[in-house]
Amino acid sequence: MKRMSKFLFYFILILLLASCNTEVNENGSPNANGESQSTSKENPQPNVKGVEDVDVLNTHGSIDGIERMQRFYEDMKSGLPSDLRIVFYTIEGDPIVKDLKFNGESLEVKNDTTRDAYGSGGIQTITCGQLIEEVNPTNTSYIATECKEIPYGMEEILQIQYNMSQQDLFEIDLKYGENLENEINTKTVEIKKEDGTTEPLHMAENVKQELYKMLVFANYLDEKDFVTSCDRPNAIKYNLMVYINGGKREISWKDCDESLDGLKFTKIANYIITESEQPQKEKPEVxxxxxxxxxxxxxxxxxxxxxxxxxxxxxxxxxxxxxxxxxxxxxxxxxxxxxxxxxxxxxxxxxxxxxxxxxxxxxxxxxxxxxx
Missing domain, CATH: 2.40.50.140 (Nucleic acid-binding proteins)
Incomplete structure (x- = not known):
């Protein structure tokens, strides 16, 4: 029963988060010189009040720093000593800290609930042997295995949910080009070309599911740190509107943006463009x-x-x-x-x-x- 309560808890929170009826235009924060403050390919670490050196932040299913979780997993597979700090928020907004430390042979998992005003307020340390990454069509899990003195010998480290079918509505509208003259809109089911012509759009459910996964891995619900200007002439502009349940997110960037967010969203845009040009199966295999x-x-x-x-x-x-x-x-x-x-x-x-x-x-x- 304890395990089922956990699933229902996160499921409800993800739906509430996705249902927020807000609209944001995420163009980055320029400094006094009119340039973006972050131009590196590594996003800054998440900021959590009262907790230092946070690598991954899970805000009720919206996850910042997934790439750091992936890198820690790869380090463990390679036998490289590494550490990682993950923070989860309780429903009341208190941070729960999970520290991972791999010494090259075993994995130490430390669960710190001392900041949880409604919890037990303790620290539990677990010694485990391995870390597995399990990828399913609608979720990815990182699980510590061969753990001592806990049920099933396993500890769930992080789960990333991206089940499109759990959303009441998921549609996108992508505009792109030097002057945003092209458009791919799954809401109106239409493609608009730069010459002014239009044609019908059909995007299969499995393609939309993969697109939704890519957006979740890019943490599209969070603010983005895009480079707002670049020197390359004739840069391609992108404007992506994501309609999710009763809300929407508007994200704008350029293809010359080589920040981590810029690279992720350019890849997403190219996926949308490529798939819109491909013939789609009327009834994909189940x-x-x-x-x-x-x-x-x-x-x-x-x-x-x-x-x-x-x-x-x-x-x-x-x-x-x-x-x-x-x-x-x-x-x-x-x-x-x-x-x-x-x-x-x-x-x-x-x-x-x-x-x-x-x-x-x-x-x-x-x-x-x-x-x-």
Missing amino acids: IVQGYVLERKNNTLLIGEELNKLDYEWMKDEIKQMDMNSFIFDFTELEGVPLEEFQLGDKIRATIDGSISGSKPGRAKVKDIKKIE
């Missing part, structure tokens, strides 16, 4: 990815989008609770050679046709394989 929770009646019950820690917790809880109590989706897969799959296997299956029903859905398998 994919189910997750862990095997049950094997019975010639079917596999799959918990979709779970990570390794979610599975360990859910494999027991699902026997005692109704599936509608969980925020996850479940699918019963038919036509699977059961002898090839065991409980706890992670699979990726292509569906033959579509999924019928829900909690659990039911579908026939066209192709299925294990994911290591």
Whole structure:
């Protein structure tokens, strides 16, 4: 139950954050000379009152410093000693600090809740062996494993959620060109060319899902530190409007901006432009990815989008609770050679046709394989 409460807590907060009905124009903050204060390819560290040297800040699902989490993970894979400080905010706004320290052989995880006015106010130190990165179509998790004296021997370090289907509305309007003369608008379903002509736009759901993931990894809800001027003549301007639920974000920059934010958003713009020029499948293949929770009646019950820690917790809880109590989706897969799959296997299956029903859905398998 404790684990489910955590999922519901973060799920609700992410929806509340995305529903903020605000509009911002993020062009960076120029200094007295009219130039941006930050032109490096490394964004400044997040600022948290009362906490120094913060590398990653998780503000109810809006994450600043994802690239530092990724770099720490790569350092651990390479055996390089490294450390990282992550801060989470409670719903009341108090910071919870998670310090990671890798000495080249083991990982120390220190959870500091002393600044939480409503918590236990203690410090817990855990020794772990490894750090895994688990990437799913709608979330990415970093999990410490081989941990001593904690349930399942695992500690979730950070989870990044980017499930577009959990949003009531997600659309974009990209204008680009020397004078913003081109436009790609998924809201009006239209492409406008610089010569004044228009044509219909079709962007498949899987393309929009990938776009939404890219925006989340770029922390698009936060203020951006773009370079407002550059020396290159005929620079391409970009103006991206993101419509999310009842709110919107307006982001403007140029292709000559080589700050980390500039590079991220130019990549996003190029993805939108490239995909708008490609023929889109009317009915993309339906994919189910997750862990095997049950094997019975010639079917596999799959918990979709779970990570390794979610599975360990859910494999027991699902026997005692109704599936509608969980925020996850479940699918019963038919036509699977059961002898090839065991409980706890992670699979990726292509569906033959579509999924019928829900909690659990039911579908026939066209192709299925294990994911290591």
